[in-house]
Amino acid sequence: MDLQTAAQINSFLAAFVLLTAFGMLAQKRIYSLIHLFAWQGFFLSINTAIVAYVAGKHHLYISSVLTLSLKVIALPYILHILVVKLKIRKEVETMVNIPTTMLIGIALVIFSYYLTAPVTELSRLITRSTIAVALATVMIGLLMMITRKKAVTQIIGFLAMENGLFFAATSATYGMPLVVELGVALDVLIAAFIFGIFFFHIHTTFDSLDVEQMTRLKEGD
């Protein structure tokens, strides 16, 4: 596989990552949301493997496998169980309606391209064109956390953001050192567990997973 093809495949996968990100923004059903998240992890993992092959960085294979096992299998499974156990049947509730969110998302993508333009010019890596997509994924993840009401959708936003960060690391510098990568992976796993425990507590305390309920915790004036 020559560099040109690799770069094209890379861009192609990046497009899919971004597509899934937008898909998550638009998706109203919680099961589909989890599936989309798993797909995003899958594209990410393949992309990492390709970068590892092209750049000859063997530790990226480990990252790729980690991503595959954690973000495609483990985390969606945990989320799935959570959803079943907490009996979340409702659709995703949003604060801002979906078309507006999509428009903001598009604006964010443009903004990321504008931001990363100087970086792309300096970089000599084959993955340089995808830095903007990675940054956009991070921002869309954050946007998702802001615009969703339910705690489960917020954690998916958080995990999507983490995907974006990982993607950015791979495309900007061919990945972080393995130690960092492992640490981040572990952090994400633990964060997911902690979130899970929190959900149960929030659920039992407020009888709902609506984070709006938490305004009741605010100190009075």
Add this chain to the structure above:
Amino acid sequence: MITLSFYSAAAASLLAAVSGMLAANSGIAEQSILPIGLPDLPFHLRLDALSGFFMTVIGLLSFFVSIYSVGYVKGFIGSRPVTRLIVFYCIFIAGMFMVALADDALFFLVSWEVMAAASYFLVMFEDEKTANRRAAFLYMVVAHVGAIAILLSFGVMAGLSAGFENFSGFTFDAMRQAEFPVRWATAAFLLAFFGFAAKAGAIPLHVWLPDAHPVAPSNISALMSGVMLKTAIYGMLRVTFDLISSFPWWWGAIVLTIGLLSAVMGVLYALMQHDLKRLLAYSSVENIGIILTGIGLAMIFVSFNLPVMAALAMTAALYHTLNHAMFKGLLFMGAGAVLHATHKRDMDEMGGLIHRMPWTAALFLIGCISISALPPFNGFVSEWLTFQAFLLSPSLPNQIMKLFMPMAAALLALTAALVAVAFVKVFGVTFLGHNRSGDISHVHEVDRHMRAGMIMSAVACLALGILPSLFIGWTDILIEQMAGARLSTSASAGGWLWLTPIAPERASYSGFMVFAGILAVYGIVYAILHVNPGKIRRGAIWDCGFEKLTNRMQYNSVSFSMPIRRIFGFLFFIKEDVQITKAPHPVFPVKLHYYLRIRDRFWFWLYMPVSKAAFWVSRKVGRLQQGRIQVYLIYSFLTIIVLLLVKSL
């Protein structure tokens, strides 16, 4: 348990005092580095003449107070646990010694905070009363604002001496060797002065002091007032004379002004009090003012390169530092004895205690005479030396200073007179006359430990009063290091008996001769009165023709200070109200209530606006707290976007 711990504290304090005395006398600096502290930032220790002097002050009074505490703390047994008191007492004393010994900014601040925290818990000792908790909190706040200023000051000096990018400038040695540009030195000095003045209780940063000192147990008040305030003086001297070491004259003028303000205002506030310990606390403000006045004068003289005069002023300041520790310690211990015996702090409920507590009364009287600056006790010598320094100020080469100095001296004289009024009031209302609250048969003299502690400080007051030449000889090297000249050559020109600050023909004083004279006069009068016992007879008080004089008709503390209150009323926030309960006949009312409340104006001028502003700002900032996760996320999201935008532009 109590006896053992306080005896060991006493022994340790005495050892520290002796080592301090030797160090101050020899003037040789000994340094060592402790291998503890943070990695790469070990604790540096240094015992030189200046820290030796303050070690002596702290050690001596801690020794006296520890002996006193054996008896005093036993009074708490049965009513509250005392372990806390003992533990924090020892940590507090250790903290003060560590402050004096520290030779780097880190260790200094650590010790400073240890001292502040320990004293906070001591002030909180009787924590079931709201007033005590409030006082302790206020103390903590002021102490920390001060500590931040000190930290910033050290930061400026450390940064300038070794560059802001590394830490090697944090030792005092590095700061000593560095030359500071005037502007930065001024910033460092002002910050340090502010920080230390907050601890010393100089006006207008004194508000915590009259609240915190009265509520602490009396042995703690004695230490806080006697020596903890002195650590702030030590800090000022260390930063100004040792670390910065060359300064313009107007720094001295600032110190002098604050000192005079504290002295005059402090004593006026003291006069208005009727709580015994609160009065003593305000009097500490006044004495800190006198010490600062001496230091300010010394700074002015040093900056105009007049070493002998600087030496005189510095000696006066240091002498007063030691004296104040002794007599204020004695007075607080005496107040503690009164509190211990009567369980009251309000002077208007006391009176006639001299009959029940003759020892305490006599020792308290010695303290009152000393603090009122009357010969032959020690207060006189130091204030007299301060005046001598003032009288030499016409030779200053600065016109403003020449104009200002006589006024300053007059203010100091006014202070001295008002102090005498205040302490005539204290002694008279508390110990003389008849008791105002009825039965005092349960009041008893204090035990031998408390008496021993007070006797030792009284003896120290007397010794420092009649043998000033010894003190001057002892601090000679220290004064030379700080002011650049020795005082002993001129001061003891007339032999050890006479103290002649500049020249014998100018002014001289012999405490010993005065003491001998007073003893002789006392002996003669006693002999005349008692040689023929029949001449003395006791009779009823002449009641001016009225009948039924009661004890409550005596002069009390409020009526005694009334003339002063009328004259200086504009300085206080006074609320006065008389309520008459009407009776059928208007000439004979049933009841008459007199209500008087006097408050510090500084509280309204300086502190209320600050606290109101703080509340206002926090209410505004509190609106950011929405309680909704999404809003918080938007905050971070927008921050990221804005930061990225700013970076990319």
